[in-house]
Amino acid sequence: xxxxxxxxxxxxxxxxxxxxxxxxxxxxxxxxxxxxxxxxxxxxxxxxxxxxxxxxxxxxxxxxxxxxxxxxxxxxxxxxxxxxxxxxxxxxxxxxxxxxxxxxxxxx
Amino acid sequence: xxxxxxxxxxxxxxxxxxxxxxxxxxxxxxxxxxxxxxxxxxxxxxxxxxxxxxxxxxxxxxxxxxxxxxxxxxxxxxxxxxxxxxxxxxxxxxxxxxxxxxxxxxxxxxxxxxxxxxxxxxxxxxxxxxxxxxxxxxxxxxxxxxxxxxxxxxxxxxxxxxxxxxxxxxxxxxxxxxxxxxxxxxxxxxxxxxxxxxxxxxxxxxxxxxxxxxxxxxxxxxxxxxxxxxxxxxxxxxxxxxxxxxxxxxxxxxxxxxxxxxxxxxxxxxxxxxxxxxxxxxxxxxxxxxxxxxxxxxxxxxxxxxxxxxxxxxxxxxxxxxxxxxxxxxxxxxxxxxxxxxxxxxxxxxxxxxxxxxxxxxxxxxxxxxxxxxxxxxxxxxxxxxxxxxxxxxxxxxxxxxxxxxxxxxxxxxxxxxxxxxxxxxxxxxxxxxxxxxxxxxxxxxxxxxxxxxxxxxxxxxxxxxxxxxxxxxxxxxxxxxxxxxxxxxxxxxxxxxxxxxxxxxxxxxxxxxxxxxxxxxxxxxxxxxxxxxxxxxxxxxxxxxxxxxxxxxxxxxxxxxxxxxxxxxxxxxxxxxxxxxxxxxxxxxxxxxxxxxxxxxxxxxxxxxxxxxxxxxxxxxxxxxxxxxxxxxxxxxxxxxxxxxxxxxxxxxxxxxxxxxxxxxxxxxxxxxxxxxxxxxxxxxxxxxxxxxxxxxxxxxxxxxxxxxxxxxxxxxxxxxxxxxxxxxxxxxxxxxxxxxxxxxxxxxxxxxxxxxxxxxxxxxxxxxxxxxxxxxxxxxxxxxxxxxxxxxxxxxxxxxxxxxxxxxxxxxxxxxxxxxxxxxxxxxxxxxxxxxxxxxxxxxxxxxxxxxxxxxxxxxxxxxxxxxxxxxxxxxxxxxxx
Numbered sequence: 001x002x003x004x005x006x007x008x009x010x011x012x013x014x015x016x017x018x019x020x021x022x023x024x025x026x027x028x029x030x031x032x033x034x035x036x037x038x039x040x041x042x043x044x045x046x047x048x049x050x051x052x053x054x055x056x057x058x059x060x061x062x063x064x065x066x067x068x069x070x071x072x073x074x075x076x077x078x079x080x081x082x083x084x085x086x087x088x089x090x091x092x093x094x095x096x097x098x099x100x101x102x103x104x105x106x107x108x
Numbered sequence: 109x110x111x112x113x114x115x116x117x118x119x120x121x122x123x124x125x126x127x128x129x130x131x132x133x134x135x136x137x138x139x140x141x142x143x144x145x146x147x148x149x150x151x152x153x154x155x156x157x158x159x160x161x162x163x164x165x166x167x168x169x170x171x172x173x174x175x176x177x178x179x180x181x182x183x184x185x186x187x188x189x190x191x192x193x194x195x196x197x198x199x200x201x202x203x204x205x206x207x208x209x210x211x212x213x214x215x216x217x218x219x220x221x222x223x224x225x226x227x228x229x230x231x232x233x234x235x236x237x238x239x240x241x242x243x244x245x246x247x248x249x250x251x252x253x254x255x256x257x258x259x260x261x262x263x264x265x266x267x268x269x270x271x272x273x274x275x276x277x278x279x280x281x282x283x284x285x286x287x288x289x290x291x292x293x294x295x296x297x298x299x300x301x302x303x304x305x306x307x308x309x310x311x312x313x314x315x316x317x318x319x320x321x322x323x324x325x326x327x328x329x330x331x332x333x334x335x336x337x338x339x340x341x342x343x344x345x346x347x348x349x350x351x352x353x354x355x356x357x358x359x360x361x362x363x364x365x366x367x368x369x370x371x372x373x374x375x376x377x378x379x380x381x382x383x384x385x386x387x388x389x390x391x392x393x394x395x396x397x398x399x400x401x402x403x404x405x406x407x408x409x410x411x412x413x414x415x416x417x418x419x420x421x422x423x424x425x426x427x428x429x430x431x432x433x434x435x436x437x438x439x440x441x442x443x444x445x446x447x448x449x450x451x452x453x454x455x456x457x458x459x460x461x462x463x464x465x466x467x468x469x470x471x472x473x474x475x476x477x478x479x480x481x482x483x484x485x486x487x488x489x490x491x492x493x494x495x496x497x498x499x500x501x502x503x504x505x506x507x508x509x510x511x512x513x514x515x516x517x518x519x520x521x522x523x524x525x526x527x528x529x530x531x532x533x534x535x536x537x538x539x540x541x542x543x544x545x546x547x548x549x550x551x552x553x554x555x556x557x558x559x560x561x562x563x564x565x566x567x568x569x570x571x572x573x574x575x576x577x578x579x580x581x582x583x584x585x586x587x588x589x590x591x592x593x594x595x596x597x598x599x600x601x602x603x604x605x606x607x608x609x610x611x612x613x614x615x616x617x618x619x620x621x622x623x624x625x626x627x628x629x630x631x632x633x634x635x636x637x638x639x640x641x642x643x644x645x646x647x648x649x650x651x652x653x654x655x656x657x658x659x660x661x662x663x664x665x666x667x668x669x670x671x672x673x674x675x676x677x678x679x680x681x682x683x684x685x686x687x688x689x690x691x692x693x694x695x696x697x698x699x700x701x702x703x704x705x706x707x708x709x710x711x712x713x714x715x716x717x718x719x720x721x722x723x724x725x726x727x728x729x730x731x732x733x734x735x736x737x738x739x740x741x742x743x744x745x746x747x748x749x750x751x752x753x754x755x756x757x758x759x760x761x762x763x764x765x766x767x768x769x770x771x772x773x774x775x776x777x778x779x780x781x782x783x784x785x786x787x788x789x790x791x792x793x794x795x796x797x798x799x800x801x802x803x804x805x806x807x808x809x810x811x812x813x814x815x816x817x818x819x820x821x822x823x824x825x826x827x828x829x830x831x832x833x834x835x836x837x838x839x840x841x842x843x844x845x846x847x848x849x850x851x852x853x854x855x856x857x858x859x860x861x862x863x864x865x866x867x868x869x870x871x872x873x874x875x876x877x878x879x880x881x882x883x884x885x886x887x888x889x890x891x892x893x894x895x896x897x898x899x900x901x902x903x904x905x906x907x908x909x910x911x912x913x914x915x916x917x918x919x920x921x922x923x924x925x926x927x928x929x930x931x932x933x934x935x936x937x938x939x940x941x942x943x944x945x946x947x948x949x950x951x952x953x954x955x956x957x958x959x960x961x962x963x964x965x966x967x968x969x970x971x972x973x974x975x976x977x978x979x980x981x982x983x984x985x986x987x988x989x990x991x992x
Contacts (some may be wrong), residue, residue, distance in 0.1 A: 025139035026146070042139055043166025043173075050172040062135070068145055072138030 005086055011036060012048050013057060013087060016077050024063065024074040025049075049077065057083035114153045116144045120164045127168050131176040136167060194529070198536035205513075205537065212509065212886065216502055216541050219882040221548030222875055223498020224589060228549040229560060230491045231585060235578045236570040237479050239380045240465045244321045246425050250461040253422040253438065254471060257415050258453040267464070267471035269456055270411040271420040273441070281437055283430055286319040288312060289391055290383075290421045290475070296363035297845070298387070300349050307345055307362075309387030311394045319425055320383070326356060327372025333390040340372040345386035362389070365397055380571035382465050382476025412445050413452055421475050424458070431458060477570075494872065497635065498879050499593035500628045502538065505886035506597035510604075517601055518609030530602040538594025539587055546586040626923060629887065632880035633927030633965065634934075639873030640961040641935040645953050646866045649943055652951045653859050659793030660698070661733035665851035666819040667697050668833075673840055675725075675814050681836050687823035692727035693814040697851070699797040699858045708776040708806075711783070717762060717776075719804040720795070723813035729754070729790065731820050738768035739788030742809045749809040754788040759804040784808070797858055798949040818851070877965070881972045884920060888973055892916055892980040900985035912981035917973045924969045928962055935961075 005013075015032050016023040029045050032038075052058045063074040079087075124133070124140075140163055147156040167173055206213045241247060253269040274289050291311035298307040316322070317329040324332065325343060332340055339360065346355045355370045362368055368389065377384055411420075426434060438456040446453045459467065468481045517530055557572050670678065670693075679691050696703060703720035726742040726749075728734075737757065742749050753776075760771040774786045792802045823829050830848065837846040892899075899912055907915075936953050943950040 025135065026142045029139075029143070030146075041166035042136070042143065042163045043168070043170035046136060046139075046167065046172035047170040050175050054175075065138075068142055069138035070141045072134050072141065074138060075135035 005090055006048075009048055009052055010087070010090060012045070012052065013079060013083055016058070017079050017084075017087075021076070023077045028077070052083075055082075056080060057086060114148055114156070116141060116160045117157050120161045124164045124167060128173060129177060129180070131173065131180045133173070133176065136172070140164065140167070194532070195536075198533050199540070201533060202537040202540050205516075206540065209509075209512075211889070212505060213541065215882050215886055216505060217545045217548065219498050219501050219879055220542055220545035220589070220593070221552065222878055223495050223501075224542070224545055224549040224586070225552035225556075226494045226875070227491045227585060227589075228546070228553045228582060229556065230487060231581050232553055232557060232572055232574070232578060233487075233560075233570065234484070235575065235581065236380060236572050237466055237484075239571055241380065241382055241461055243378055243381070244461070246319060246321070247461055249425050249427060250319060251424050251426050251431065251434075251458040252461070252464060253424065253456055254459045255415060256455050256457065258455075260451065264415070265469050265471045266415050266473050267459075267475060268415070268420055268473040269422050272411065273420075273456070274422045274424075276441060277424070277434070277437065281434065284424055284426065284434070286315045286425045288315045288319050288423045290316070290423070291391065291394055291419055296365065298345075298349060298360055298362055300358065300360045303349060303351075305345075305349055307386040309339075309385045309389060310383075311389050311391045313391045316388065319423055322377060322383075323375040325373045325375055327374075329372075332372035333388065334392075336390055336393040336396055337366060337368050338371040338390040338393075339368040340374055340388040341370055342374055342376045342386050344376050346370070346373050362387070368393075378571070379573070384476060412454070413449070415454070415473075419473060426458070434458060479570075490872070493635070494875050494879070495589070497628075497632050497876065497883075499589065500632070501879060501883035501886070502541070502593040503596040504628055504883055505890075506534075506538075506594075507600055508887055508890045510597075510601065513601070514604055514609040517604050518606040521604075521606040522610070527602045530604075531598045534598035534601050535591055535594045538597070539590030542586045542590035542593065543583070546582060550582065629880070629883055629920075630923050630927045630930065632876065632883055633924050633969065634931040636873065636877040636880045637928060637931035637961060637965050638935045638938075639869055639876050640964055641931070641953070641958065642869040642939060643866060643873050644957045644961050645939045645943060645951065646869060648957060649946065649951050650859055650866060653798055653947065654856065656794070656798060656949065658698075658797065658855075659734070659791060661731075662852040662855055664821050665731065666821055666833075667849050667851055667854065668817045668819060669847040670815055670817055671847075675811055675817070677840060678817055681840060682817070682819060682833065685829070685832055685836065687821045687825075687829045687832075689820040689822050690727055690731055691820070692731040692818045693725040693811070694728055694816050694818055695723035695810075695813040697816055697818075697854065698795050699855050703795065703805075707779045708784070711775055711777050716779075717759075717804060719759065719806050721806050721808055722795075723810045724807050725809065725811070725814070728807075728818065731818050732793075734793055735791040736788050737791050739772045739786070741788060742807075748785070751782070751784050752787040752809065753784045754790055754807040755786055756790055756802070756805040757792040758802050759806065760789050762804055794949065797855060798947040801948045819848075877968060881968060884969065884972050885976070888916075888920060888976045891919075892976050896980060896983065896988045899980055899983070900988035903981075903985040904989070909978070909981045913974070913977045916977035916980060917970075920969070920973055924966060928965070932958055932962070 011032060012028065015028050015035070019027055019031060025042065025046065028049075029040055029042065032045075033040055049058060053060065057080055058077050059080055060075050060077045063076045065071050065073050121137070121140075124137070140160065143163060144156055144160045147159055151159070244250060252267065253273055255266040255269050257264045257266060271289060271291070274287050277284065278287060289312065296307060296309075298305050312333065314330060314333045316333065317324055324340070327340065332338060339362070341349070341355060349355070349360065350358065355373060358370050359367045360370060374388070424434065435458055438458070442453075442455045463469075465476060465479060466481075466484075470478050470480055517525075520530060520533075561570055561572065675693050679693075682688055682691055703722060706719050706721050707716040708719055709716040724742075726744050729736065729741050736754075738760075739754070742752060742754070746752070755771065757768075760768055763771060763774070765771050768789045771786050771789055776784050776786075778784060790807075794802060795805060819833075821829060833848065834846045895916065899916070902912060902915075936958065939953050943952065
């Protein structure tokens with residue numbers, strides 16, 4: 001596996017992939033807060049995103065400006081091919097551990 | 109209206125903007141604001157504002173912002189993932205800068221070449237050693253039985269083991285794949301058709317070819333050594349002896365041990381084999397020879413008690429599991445053999461093939477060369493002593509030239525060069541230099557490797573061949589050296605502040621006051637002076653020893669090994685020769701070997717006196733020119749000769765007698781119970797060749813103990829005399845070789861060891877002083893270059909060339925003086941200690957020696973200085989001042 005992936009990092013990656021073309025800071029934050037039911041600060045989210053960029057798991061492009069942002073541009077994030085591979089590996093590992101754990105493997 | 113049109117708190121936005129500085133945070137600000145306006149819809153403005161502030165703070169302390177700030181401080185293109193492009197750039201810039209400063213490049217390459225040469229030699233040597241014996245396919249599974257002998261007084265380690273050991277093992281333990289006994293005998297004259305060549309070889313068994321990977325070219329490995337009187341020759345030995353004839357089946361005679369049939373021809377043992385031989389004789393011949401008393405080798409009965417003269421080496425091929433089992437059996441054998449022996453206990457163990465040459469123990473009776481642990485570490489230390497100063501020098505020269513390069517670095521930084529990139533730039537430069545220097549070092553290595561191998565015992569069998577692995581090791585070493593030498597300048601340059609660098613080089617502070625480079629130069633000159641003093645005093649010691657009056661004559665005395673010839677017959681036959689003046693007999697040759705210690709005491713006293721003794725005949729004292737100061741010599745006719753002793757002056761002093769005449773007639777009892785009388789006292793003479801203080805010494809008379817004849821000769825035609833003597837020797841029916849040596853030559857040989865040390869010190873001294881001078885040269889060139897204008901102005905104002913030269917050199921002369929202050933006391937105490945360790949009667953380090961060494965260092969140092977300073981001082985001020 002390519003490097004270590006933290007739990008929050010994994011969540012951020014999955015959220016970005018869920019949002020697809022509309023993944024920018026606030027969208028990610030809100031989606032995550034809603035799904036995971038926890039408060040996230042802009043600072044901690046962007047720190048994680050920055051680290052994921054350094055790891056080569058995310059790339060970004062600057063987007064259009066909107067009035068609600070005081071005319072400021074959005075930065076959109078996309079998963080890289082590496083990110084997809086890493087996520088697959090994480091999932092495979094989890095599944096494997098689940099299958100062999102005594103909790104029983106429940107397909108959901 | 110106003111309340112619904114609420115805005116985020118301005119101060120928080122400003123704080124973020126101010127904190128971010130030049131970093132791009134547009135998207136972050138946008139995110140913050142969007143969050144705020146979202147929240148304002150469902151929360152009170154106050155809590156929205158509070159939340160906004162909270163988010164701002166979270167960003168300020170976040171990694172995201174920090175990272176953006178760092179990125180912003182460099183040009184967007186200054187960080188690139190294209191490493192090869194950067195590396196190409198580093199190399200290009202490095203080559204440009206190196207070719208621009210040819211003089212310094214040459215100095216640096218030269219210095220590093222010399223410094224690295226010793227390490228390259230070390231790597232080459234180690235490469236050869238690690239390859240030792242590896243050509244054997246069974247290398248990992250071959251073991252040798254070695255003996256540890258406890259003689260109560262001391263413990264000795266032998267590489268040999270009793271001959272019947274292998275037989276006992278074969279009988280009691282079935283699992284061993286192959287075992288082989290090798291009996292290592294001396295050189296024998298090998299004769300075929302009147303052609304005579306000295307050859308050395310082993311007695312061994314057929315399994316020799318199963319165990320070892322020596323190649324038998326002709327003959328059957330199963331039968332070639334199975335019958336007595338069979339011999340296998342190496343290819344080159346056979347070529348020499350038979351010169352073209354087919355050797356197989358021929359009869360050759362070996363010394364006086366009979367005629368042998370050549371049963372096989374094998375390839376020469378390759379270099380890097382600890383087994384080296386020209387002949388292999390079937391092992392079962394040995395028993396027959398012993399029966400016929402042809403070979404003086406110890407019998408089976410005493411082999412468990414005599415280890416000194418036992419030359420049987422036992423090799424086994426064992427798996428890991430078998431090793432423990434065999435070791436257990438060896439333990440049992442030792443227990444059984446020595447349970448009733450009070451005087452001697454021996455134990456046996458297995459030595460892996462890999463530790464025979466390179467192990468920690470230096471065994472007695474070694475079959476091949478030994479280059480073990482301690483020597484290798486000592487060599488490594490010496491290597492570093494030469495390499496590190498060379499690296500320091502490089503750092504020195506680089507840093508002292510930093511003014512010239514400060515502008516370049518300043519510009520690089522301004523246009524976005526990273527600290528890390530500057531660092532890589534300088535490391536690349538150094539690595540390139542060290543790689544170029546490696547070529548020089550390898551050149552030196554090829555020049556000195558053979559000479560180096562010759563000075564080592566057994567060095568000629570070390571395989572110095574350069575392999576691919578070795579080349580890789582050399583290159584890795586060069587790169588490591590480059591990084592080592594470059595790390596200080598690289599760290600220094602990468603830290604340069606571009607603003608000061610560009611404002612003007614002169615405003616830069618190069619070093620602190622007591623700078624590192626000065627310390628280095630002083631240390632190097634101290635080391636150089638240390639070596640020079642070493643060469644001077646050791647040379648003095650050798651000279652002193654050679655000219656020392658040992659108290660006996662060395663000239664025109666020929667020592668001949670008797671090898672069992674009857675002394676009386678020898679005397680009468682050799683006395684017939686014209687050149688012979690007189691012949692005496694002795695049990696030892698002074699200086700060639702040590703004397704064993706013995707004890708004697710007064711008949712009525714228990715306290716013993718320790719003495720050294722030597723057996724001589726009545727002519728010895730006059731032959732060696734010893735002086736009898738009281739009493740008389742042994743008389744030829746006297747029947748009491750055996751019970752008489754002649755003592756030296758020191759012995760008589762030990763007796764605390766006032767008059768030497770009083771000693772005469774004193775009676776003593778030897779340790780073996782014999783009673784002896786003093787009949788004479790001789791003046792002290794130096795029987796250990798200055799190594800130890802003269803102590804109690806006695807002469808006794810016993811023809812049975814004579815081993816050497818000392819022939820006093822009077823001729824200048826040594827060649828004819830020796831060939832006449834050899835003819836006489838042959839006429840006595842002797843088949844062993846005639847061994848004769850001139851006494852003075854033998855004494856000279858005993859001092860050869862010191863000469864070797866002088867050579868080593870000279871070489872090291874040469875390296876140290878060259879490296880030191882190159883370092884000095886680099887610094888002087890720098891200082892004269894930067895002070896050229898100052899010198900010009902001074903000259904215009906009327907300073908003389910002499911004054912200016914002194915001005916430019918002063919600082920460095922002070923450094924050399926400081927080096928002298930450090931090195932002289934250390935050298936003085938170290939070498940005084942070393943000289944007395946070497947021999948008891950030794951020279952001391954005198955003021956003259958030190959003055960001479962210092963003058964030498966000063967003249968070399970001053971020459972280096974003058975070559976640069978005089979040029980600058982003489983330069984026309986018009987030339988130096990006109991350009992600005």
